[in-house]
Amino acid sequence: MQHQKILILDFGSQVTQLIARRVRDAHVFCEVHPCDVSDDWVREYAKDGTLKGIILSGSHASVYEDTTDKAPQAVFELGIPVLGICYGMQTMAHQLGGKVEGGHKREFGSADVRARGHTALLKDIADYTTPEGQGMLDVWMSHGDKVTEMPPGFKLMASTDSCPIAGMADEDRRFYAVQFHPEVTHTKQGNAILKRFVLDICGTRQDWVMGDYISEAVEKIRAQVGDEEVILGLSGGVDSSVAAALIHRAIGDQLTCVFVDHGLLRLNEGDMVMDMFVGKLHAKVIRVDASDQFLGQLAGVSEPEAKRKIIGREFVEVFKAEAAKLKAANASSKGAKWLAQGTIYPDVIESGGAKSKKAVTIKSHHNVGGLPEQLGLKLLEPLRELFKDEVRELGVALGLPHDMVYRHPFPGPGLGVRILGEIKKEYADLLRRADAIFIEELRNFRDEASGKTWYDLTSQAFTVFLPVKSVGVMGDGRTYDYVVALRAVQTSDFMTADWAELPYALLKKVSGRIINEVRGINRVTYDVSSKPPATIEWE
Ligand SMILES: Nc1ncnc2c1ncn2[C@@H]1O[C@H](COP(=O)(O)OP(=O)(O)OP(=O)(O)O)[C@@H](O)[C@H]1O
Numbered sequence: 001m002q003h004q005k006i007l008i009l010d011f012g013s014q015v016t017q018l019i020a021r022r023v024r025d026a027h028v029f030c031e032v033h034p035c036d037v038s039d040d041w042v043r044e045y046a047k048d049g050t051l052k053g054i055i056l057s058g059s060h061a062s063v064y065e066d067t068t069d070k071a072p073q074a075v076f077e078l079g080i081p082v083l084g085i086c087y088g089m090q091t092m093a094h095q096l097g098g099k100v101e102g103g104h105k106r107e108f109g110s111a112d113v114r115a116r117g118h119t120a121l122l123k124d125i126a127d128y129t130t131p132e133g134q135g136m137l138d139v140w141m142s143h144g145d146k147v148t149e150m151p152p153g154f155k156l157m158a159s160t161d162s163c164p165i166a167g168m169a170d171e172d173r174r175f176y177a178v179q180f181h182p183e184v185t186h187t188k189q190g191n192a193i194l195k196r197f198v199l200d201i202c203g204t205r206q207d208w209v210m211g212d213y214i215s216e217a218v219e220k221i222r223a224q225v226g227d228e229e230v231i232l233g234l235s236g237g238v239d240s241s242v243a244a245a246l247i248h249r250a251i252g253d254q255l256t257c258v259f260v261d262h263g264l265l266r267l268n269e270g271d272m273v274m275d276m277f278v279g280k281l282h283a284k285v286i287r288v289d290a291s292d293q294f295l296g297q298l299a300g301v302s303e304p305e306a307k308r309k310i311i312g313r314e315f316v317e318v319f320k321a322e323a324a325k326l327k328a329a330n331a332s333s334k335g336a337k338w339l340a341q342g343t344i345y346p347d348v349i350e351s352g353g354a355k356s357k358k359a360v361t362i363k364s365h366h367n368v369g370g371l372p373e374q375l376g377l378k379l380l381e382p383l384r385e386l387f388k389d390e391v392r393e394l395g396v397a398l399g400l401p402h403d404m405v406y407r408h409p410f411p412g413p414g415l416g417v418r419i420l421g422e423i424k425k426e427y428a429d430l431l432r433r434a435d436a437i438f439i440e441e442l443r444n445f446r447d448e449a450s451g452k453t454w455y456d457l458t459s460q461a462f463t464v465f466l467p468v469k470s471v472g473v474m475g476d477g478r479t480y481d482y483v484v485a486l487r488a489v490q491t492s493d494f495m496t497a498d499w500a501e502l503p504y505a506l507l508k509k510v511s512g513r514i515i516n517e518v519r520g521i522n523r524v525t526y527d528v529s530s531k532p533p534a535t536i537e538w539e
């Protein structure tokens, strides 16, 4: 089935992904593409008639600078609705004959917008009404420039005291634009506004449903793979587990999962993953103990990016070797031709977004963009279009256990990025035991108000090993041992995150247990840094 779709053109805003999330939440398929696609690309994209609307994102740039990006002019010539958000509004105004100027005052944060109720976009959407009957919206703003003159054909749709043109519309052409950001949760009616655009104004069908998606994806995988063999890097994490279950449903025994123990897994993780997949999913899983190989290559290396690159490289070495072994082990096998991965949509956007060429690399992820040419395997990535929570929904629909689907993510380099500096087996062993205690207590402690455990109330939690020693006193004796840091964050998208306000009782229990039970650690700290400016992992 052909899905109807919305195109989001990304001008490099930090929150473009949130636009896509909101549209997907309305069960409408959408894709994010860089704003510098050509007019021909846009026409081609729209050709089959499934494109129902276009959204232009925000940006850090200013439209009156000569060098900045514009929307492909074709966007305004297709006869389909367009919504401009912030910079998207400004470029729409600029390109269609209006005027944009640098403001004297930056407007950042909450604002009250007077919404003139006479456009299809904002009609009957308001947070409250003034005594004079004026509909008001509580919105989030982040801009310094503003539209000072609307293009011909547009009428005023919204305004604030400092931004008289905070929304405009040309309803004949179905062009709408808002200076505020409907995609962020701080804009209370943001979801309603985006839904109004996508469902009512564009008239898009709500045909993006994970349950239905399974049969579609299964067909696609079968068509792609034919009778060839596939190996899949299985980590036991959410993404690769769901990918494995989906591909297994499509091609059964043509799939072999390769689970790599790089010596940097958590306590008992290897056995757990094997039990789950071999026991419950009946997929073929090969467990490769490559810990000597990884730890050997990592010995003496302490620079975080260098460590990440080595780990990425060794993963590929293992996959290549296993693909070849399939052939040797079975006379009827031609060897695997495909490498399947649990790559998801944020990985794709982050490595191919409009501004990625200019963006600095904070961390190299082992599975994205870093695969060598001479891999000799074709890539199968059935989750490439999905966001994490869609992957989770899909996992549930595929019958995976709740605990597996709602696990915290665990990075491919594992404890390798949680042992600061040089990695030693001794450090990994201490860290594994301390981390297991932390996770166990997060599962034990419940928040009374919500009834949820603190594991479920946090998005990701783990322990970090600091290779420094501090002095302690234990049983009247002196200790001189290592330090660990506890890290727990709350986030919906992992792009930004707040440190979790864990109860003191929980921290106290964890600290007491780690220091008493893990000999070699005599001090526990709690990381109270948010992202940004810190990151979630320490390396
Ligand atoms: N220990 C491992 N053995 C084999 N493949 C791995 C291992 N760790 C990571 N991978 C591969 O790298 C990919 C990316 O890892 P990533 O951590 O982003 O996803 P995940 O582990 O599947 O899910 P989650 O984000 O929930 O941890 C995985 O989908 C998997 O294909």
Ligand SMILES: O=c1[nH]c(=O)c2[nH+]cn([C@@H]3O[C@H](COP(=O)(O)O)[C@@H](O)[C@H]3O)c2[nH]1
Pocket (backbone or CB within 6 Å): 308, 363, 364, 365, 366, 367, 409, 410, 411, 412, 413, 460, 494, 531, 534, 535, 536, 537, 538, 539
């Ligand atoms: O599969 C992965 N391979 C990696 O190389 C990697 N590095 C970070 N992460 C995870 O990404 C999220 C954001 O992490 P940071 O704030 O530390 O960048 C967090 O969820 C991290 O655990 C990784 N996952």
Ligand SMILES: NC(=O)CC[C@H](N)C(=O)O
Pocket (backbone or CB within 6 Å): 013, 057, 058, 059, 060, 061, 062, 085, 086, 087, 088, 142, 143, 144, 145, 146
């Ligand atoms: N968030 C945005 O899109 C900002 C647009 C533009 N850079 C401004 O400052 O007004």
Ligand SMILES: [Mg+2]
Pocket (backbone or CB within 6 Å): 235, 237, 238, 409, 410, 411, 412
């Ligand atoms: Mg993982």
